[in-house]
Amino acid sequence: MGRQSYFKALIICLMALLGSSQAQLQLGFYAKSCPNAEKIIFNYVADHIPNAPSLAAALLRLHFHDCFVNGCDGSVLVNSTQNNQAEKDSIPNVTLRGFGFIDTIKSLIEAECPGVVSCADILALTARDSIQTIGGPYWNVPTGRRDGLISRAADPLVSLPAPFHNLTVQLTLFGNNGLDVNDLVVLAGAHTIGVAHCSTISTRLYNFTGKGDTDPSLDSEYATNLKTLKCKNINDVTTLVELDPGSHDTFDLDYYKQVVKRRGLFQSDAALLTSSTTRSIITTQLQSTEGFFAQFAKSMEKMGRIKVKVGTEGEIRKQCARVNS
Incomplete structure (x- = not known):
């Protein structure tokens, strides 16, 4: 390689490195x-969440499910x-909601400035604003995400934490995305809002070890109430159960109070009591709502940066439900 060609190649490499270092998320992108x-x-x-506050939990969950599968790139849409x-x-993902809500916002944004704002950013901002609207914490949402080109049904099966996962599996899946044990416990606090289908806890209630038994880590009185009043048989796939009974539309500390009483709805909630580290983090969150909100905001901003596509990666979708042709 001649001297001129060498320096030309060097300049191209330096420009590429400079471009990649500058192509980061930023506030006010x-x-x-x-x-x-x-x-x-x-x-x-x-304008709309106050009339349908349960949608806030759905939109937050949509954002979470997006970020944990191939990064925060709108692929779940x-x-x-x-x-x-x-x-x-x-x-x-079959019980996810809020797709139409995101599609409507996208259409409003496209009318204002076509082909500029990504669906991934719209989802991240909508999730934050929805939680704030119901009285939950505010967190910074740096923008500049690009939309992914790949969306495969097989990926969530190996990437998403599940209601039946133990603590070790949860920590592994969070760790795969650069999140630590504190992020795990803090983000689990989002279960202070929302609902779940009986099908997600039917085994825990009716056939935990395959012998027609109930998970012993679940408070027996709470289990009886669930079986009597809510999930009346193992085949119920339609009834909804509040994740945080009596407070499922309010972003507060009650979820952690339920977990400490062994009334976390999922096995994954109960798993937070199986480690002195996670128990200690729960105790810390219970000290003040302000402290929990601050930690939640920090972890949400961290989650929103998972494997983002920036610069020239991916695309800016015209419609969130389909990649550009």
Whole structure:
């Protein structure tokens, strides 16, 4: 290689490195390209979530399921096609809600500035604004995410924490995404809002070890109430159960209080009591709502950066439910 060619190649490499270092998420990423984007999202959320507060939990869950599978790239929003079964049709995702809500916001943003704001950013901002609207914590959402081109139904099966996972599996899946034990316990606090289907706890209630028994880690009185009043048989797949009974629309500390009483709905909730480290973190969260909110905000911003696509990676989808053709 001649001297001129060598220096040309060196300059190209340096420019590539510089570009990659600059292509990061940042607050106000759309300040010039679509200055009203975040306001449009916030206004729509503020207008609609008070009339359907349960949707806040659904939108937060949608964001979580997106980020844990191939990063926060909006891939969970993509529809299946004749040639590909997408993430949203994977078993862990079939109860996800909020797709239409995101699609509507996307259409409003596209009318303002076509082809500029990613679906991944819209989802991240909508989740934050929805939680804030119901009185939950606010957290920074740096933007600049790009939308992914791949959405496969097989991926959530190996990437998403499940209601039946023990602590070791949960820590592994969180660790795979750069999140630690504190993030795990703090983000589990999101179970202070929302509901679950009886099918997610039927085995825990009716056939825990395959002998028609109930999980002994679940408070016996609570288990009896669930079987008597809610999930009346092992085949119930439609009835909904509050994750945080009596407080499922309020973002507060009651979830941790339930866990300490052995009334966490999922096995994954009960697993937080199996380690002195996680028990200690729960005790810390219970000290003050303000402290929990601050920790939750920190972990949410951290989660929102998981394997993001930036710069020239991926694309900016025209419609969130389909990749650009």
